[in-house]
Amino acid sequence: xxxxxxxxxxxxxxxxxxxxxLLPVLKAVGVxxxxxxxWNCCGxxxxxxVDEVKACVMASRNLAIAEKAAAHQQLLAPCSAxxxxxxxxxxxxxxxxxxxxxxxxALRQGNLTYSGNVPVRHPLDVLVNDIGLxxxxxxxxxxxxxxxxxxxxxxxxVRPYATFDDQYNPVLMDRLLEAVxxxxxxxxxxxxxxxxxxxxxxxxxxxxxSYILLKEAITRGADVVxxxxxxxxxxxxxxxxxxxxxxxxxxxxxxxxxxARVPIGPRLxxxxxxxxxxxxxxxxxSERELGLQRGFAPLRLPATAAAPAPAAV
Amino acid sequence: xxxxxxxxxxxxxxxxxxxxxxxxxxxxxAYEPALTLQRTIKYESDRVIGFGRQVMSVPGCEQLQNCxxxxxxxxxxxxxxxxxxxxxxxxxxxxxxxxxxxxRSTTIWLCASCYACTVECPKQIxxxxxxxxxxxxxxxxxxxxxxxxxxxxxQEFYKMSHRRGRVTENFLATIxxxxxxxxxxxxxxxxxxxxxxxxxxxLKVEGIKRRDExxxxxxxxxxxxxDALAGNGNxxxxxxxxxx
Numbered sequence: 001x002x003x004x005x006x007x008x009x010x011x012x013x014x015x016x017x018x019x020x021x022l023l024p025v026l027k028a029v030g031v032x033x034x035x036x037x038x039w040n041c042c043g044x045x046x047x048x049x050v051d052e053v054k055a056c057v058m059a060s061r062n063l064a065i066a067e068k069a070a071a072h073q074q075l076l077a078p079c080s081a082x083x084x085x086x087x088x089x090x091x092x093x094x095x096x097x098x099x100x101x102x103x104x105x106a107l108r109q110g111n112l113t114y115s116g117n118v119p120v121r122h123p124l125d126v127l128v129n130d131i132g133l134x135x136x137x138x139x140x141x142x143x144x145x146x147x148x149x150x151x152x153x154x155x156x157x158v159r160p161y162a163t164f165d166d167q168y169n170p171v172l173m174d175r176l177l178e179a180v181x182x183x184x185x186x187x188x189x190x191x192x193x194x195x196x197x198x199x200x201x202x203x204x205x206x207x208x209x210s211y212i213l214l215k216e217a218i219t220r221g222a223d224v225v226x227x228x229x230x231x232x233x234x235x236x237x238x239x240x241x242x243x244x245x246x247x248x249x250x251x252x253x254x255x256x257x258x259x260a261r262v263p264i265g266p267r268l269x270x271x272x273x274x275x276x277x278x279x280x281x282x283x284x285x286s287e288r289e290l291g292l293q294r295g296f297a298p299l300r301l302p303a304t305a306a307a308p309a310p311a312a313v
Numbered sequence: 314x315x316x317x318x319x320x321x322x323x324x325x326x327x328x329x330x331x332x333x334x335x336x337x338x339x340x341x342x343a344y345e346p347a348l349t350l351q352r353t354i355k356y357e358s359d360r361v362i363g364f365g366r367q368v369m370s371v372p373g374c375e376q377l378q379n380c381x382x383x384x385x386x387x388x389x390x391x392x393x394x395x396x397x398x399x400x401x402x403x404x405x406x407x408x409x410x411x412x413x414x415x416x417r418s419t420t421i422w423l424c425a426s427c428y429a430c431t432v433e434c435p436k437q438i439x440x441x442x443x444x445x446x447x448x449x450x451x452x453x454x455x456x457x458x459x460x461x462x463x464x465x466x467x468q469e470f471y472k473m474s475h476r477r478g479r480v481t482e483n484f485l486a487t488i489x490x491x492x493x494x495x496x497x498x499x500x501x502x503x504x505x506x507x508x509x510x511x512x513x514x515x516l517k518v519e520g521i522k523r524r525d526e527x528x529x530x531x532x533x534x535x536x537x538x539x540d541a542l543a544g545n546g547n548x549x550x551x552x553x554x555x556x557x
Contacts, residue, residue: 009480014513038522040478045426046470049448053538057530058474096372102537109529159428160441167432193391193427200486201462205395205423212391238504294511 001130003121004066004075005033008082008230009041014238015079015230017291021276022078022123024290028139028283029131033076036065042082043089045196052092053099057106059089063120064112075120080229084156086120087163122157123276124228125164128172133179141284143181146304149278150187150217150225151177154232158191167191173275177226180282181305185220189213194232199239210235211243218267221255224299226275237272237296244268271299361412368407368450374443379436380404386430386440396420400430400440407443416456421447422463462493475531478521483514 011019026033039062041047043055063086066075077083093100094116107114127136151173158167165172170191174184194213198206214236217225227233248265273295280290281301292299369377387399398406398418406415415421421444430440448467451457457464466489473488474480483505490498508514521527 009519010482012479012519013482013515014508016513038478040521040527041474041480043474044470044480046467047474048426048445049464049467050452050471051449051534052445054471054475054531054534057534058527061527061530092373099372102534105537106530106533109533110523110526155427155429160431160439193425193429195392196425196427197466198392198423198425198463201466201489202395202423205392206425209391209425238507241503294513296507296511 001030002032002034003126004036004069004073004118006036006039006042006062006066006075006077006082006086008077008079010079010081010230010234014234015274017294018078018230018233018274018276020289020291021274021280021285024285025127025276025279025283026123028285029127029135031126031131034069036062036075037069039065042077042079042085044081044085048085053102055085056089056092056099056103059085060093060103060107060114061110061112062086063089063116063118064107064110064114066118067115068112073118075118076123076126077120078123078228079231080154080156081231083120083122084161087161090116090120091161122164122228124157124172124176127176127279129164133175136176136279137179140180140282142282142305144278144282144301144305145181146302147182147278148185148221148223149177149182150185150220150222151190151275152187152194152213152217152225152227152232152236153190154227154229155191155193157228173226173228176275177278180279182278185217185222187217187220187222189216194229194235196231196235199235203239203242206235207239207242207246210239211247214240214243214268214270214272215247215250215252215264218264218270219252219255222270223302224278225270225272226278227272228275233272233274240268240296269297271295271297273299355411355414359413360410362410364410364412364415365408368443368446371446373439374446376436376438377404377408377443380408380438381436383435385433385435389429389433390424391427391429392423392425396423400424400444403447404438404440404443407447413456415447416451416454420444421451422457422461424448460493462489465489465493475527476524477518478524478527479519481515481517481519483508484518 007019023033040058042062043058047055047058067073075086077086093103104114153170153173158165158170177184192213193209195206195209199210225236244265248263250264251261252264254260254262273292277290277292287293368374382401382405384401387393387401390400393399396419398420400420403415403418403420424441424444426441428441434440452464452468469485469488470480473485487498490501505514
């Protein structure tokens, strides 16, 4: 099985641990990927706010390049924003022939044409629906027994289009993580907004969005939050000092003793990782290979999962 | 407790005198309202007739005319508690042609595009897409505070992805802070350092190989949009709306 791979800007920068962990995991299950030739920025949410037609040209250039790579006509987009924008462009061009005409004329400048035939896929979808949980299970060398994970999907892979999972209660990541031995905790906020780019632009509302998500995961007794999106990971991972300064004194029920309450501050160091990093660990890959050292809070595996694996450093 | 009302009555008088001046002190600023009073009711004359129809003619925004003002969007929105007009109010303000109120509102910029409202709207109104449309209009018509970081970020993102074909997030964030709030940039040094030590702060600006190709593509869009405006043809294709 072969895919054109669209990393997107984040996976080459702040979210490079996602790429570092995704590629070996895909390799382990026999998925071949080839980086899309000269791919460009998907346009993301910010571009849409300035010019919709140009945003469509940005996105469709990538789709058209993928079409040219005829041998493997599926595009793999691991970043939620890229995944949404590429799919949204397909919907938009399908609905608005006037915009499609402009886009086609623009693409001709690069000897490209857009037909809308390239499926845009997410790694969660590929791992569960193409490879299958049974195949994933077979590759597990070190089951992550006892590791309690809060599965956080974020917004844009299930909204507005429910392409491969339930829109209200997506479960594919839950199943995958269970397949590699994790315990998935109930996490009702799994599709709530992380604040997006607001954490950088308007910290007051942005950080609150992210903090609510971390707090819920901690209250539910999770050891780690698993994400599928580089922006979600960044927001939940990198602003802990600011959250601790703001809300560190808030108390939550003590998971060890439900009658008591403890301040949340010291517990805000819950690690936030990409789901592929956990799968990679279970496949026996080392923390360094998977980019786990790039997180702001170290992942500590419970004794039941930290079975002596020679590769682990 | 009521039987003991005798003794407390002697205890209550002493705390009362200090209470009154404190209360007056606290509320005293409210008695100087001359400069802050604004009328809260909108006048018919505030409307820019045709604005609502213009927005609703854009592909994807048509359903707005069916809004039943149920407030599902406002209730769901994780950011509505910070907005000056809730999403429900913005929907009605657009439909009723209150252009300035809408384009100046913080609502359109606080929308983080999580699509919760779009998915839940009982009338299938694509509220997120309408917010995008309003953002585009607010930028193209200059309706936002110049140092407000969100539209600045959007435009810098646009410029960078346009010129280089890719976005290098840390450089983008730095530019945004320098243009809006230098002090905030200084406050971010720790985050920058933490990212740097973890290899998450690239020092090289990313770009595509065929930058000229992308440039030519964008030039085509510019040309076609101008032609469409001049020929008064199929306007409202989402780009460069006729400003008014």
